Amino acid sequence: MIKFERFFELKCEYRKKVRNNNMILFFTQNISYKIQQKRFYKQWIKDIAKQHNVSNGDINIIFCSADDLLNINKRFLNHDYHTDVITFDYSDLTSKRIIAGDIYIGIETVRTNAKVYGASSFEQELRRVIAHGIFHLLGFSDKTPEDQAYMRNLEEVAIKRFDEMCVQ
Numbered sequence: 001m002i003k004f005e006r007f008f009e010l011k012c013e014y015r016k017k018v019r020n021n022n023m024i025l026f027f028t029q030n031i032s033y034k035i036q037q038k039r040f041y042k043q044w045i046k047d048i049a050k051q052h053n054v055s056n057g058d059i060n061i062i063f064c065s066a067d068d069l070l071n072i073n074k075r076f077l078n079h080d081y082h083t084d085v086i087t088f089d090y091s092d093l094t095s096k097r098i099i100a101g102d103i104y105i106g107i108e109t110v111r112t113n114a115k116v117y118g119a120s121s122f123e124q125e126l127r128r129v130i131a132h133g134i135f136h137l138l139g140f141s142d143k144t145p146e147d148q149a150y151m152r153n154l155e156e157v158a159i160k161r162f163d164e165m166c167v168q
Contacts, residue, residue, distance in 0.1 A: 021058050029064040033107050036123075037166070044162045045134055049099055052138050057091070057100030059137070061130060069106035084109040085129045087136040103133035124159060131158040 024042045026035050035041065041061075049056045064072075072086055073079045088102040105126070114125035132142075135154050142148045 022056055024056060024059045025061070027060060027062045029062055029104075030068055031063060031065050031107055033063045035061075035063070035126075040162065040166055041130065044158070044165055045130070047161060047165070048131065048134050048158055049138070054091075054093065054097045054099050054138065057096075057098040059100060059134075060102045061133070062102060062104045063107050064104055066106045066108045069104055069109070072104055082106070082109055084113055085133050087133040089137050091137050091139070093139055099134070099137040101133075101137045103130065103137075105129055105133070127159045127162050128155045131155045134158075 024045050026038060026041075028034075045059060046056055066082055069084075069086060070080075070082050073081065073083055076088075077086065084106050086104045088104075090100040090102075092098050092100070110125050110129055111122050113119070114122045117125070119125040119128070132151065132155055135151055135158075136142075140147070140151050140154065142151045
């Protein structure tokens with residue numbers, strides 16, 4: 001079995017060579033989790049991109065353990081703390097107007113945060129985290145309190161749009 005770190009390195013090398021096939025894919029790494037409503041999530045992500053006048057290239061959403069996400073955070077961002085999402089951006093927003101990247105999501109942390117921050121459900125918090133990663137691919141930052149508030153508003157609008165799409 002290939003070690004996680006080597007897998008990640010190979011994957012990054014591959015992603016730099018092959019991208020923009022317009023695929024949105026979901027993976028798991030060292031956990032057992034299956035996303036529900038995959039079709040809606042893919043359409044929703046395309047819809048978010050379209051609302052910002054870009055198209056989607058290859059977007060991989062990788063669900064992993066809290067420990068895996070901590071290791072990624074330490075190794076690639078030099079941050080020694082847990083988080084719920086890390087986005088690796090391969091977008092070309094200048095010439096091609098395409099978003100692409102890998103979004104790593106710590107499912108355990110999302111479950112905990114849903115309870116701690118009062119989300120109506122785990123699924124709602126998961127949508128927030130996926131949207132958060134997509135907005136990073138779109139070039140939005142969350143470094144300042146103002147940026148965080150703006151991004152939170154974008155997330156809320158995106159979550160409402162997901163709910164509307166499911167009802168239609």
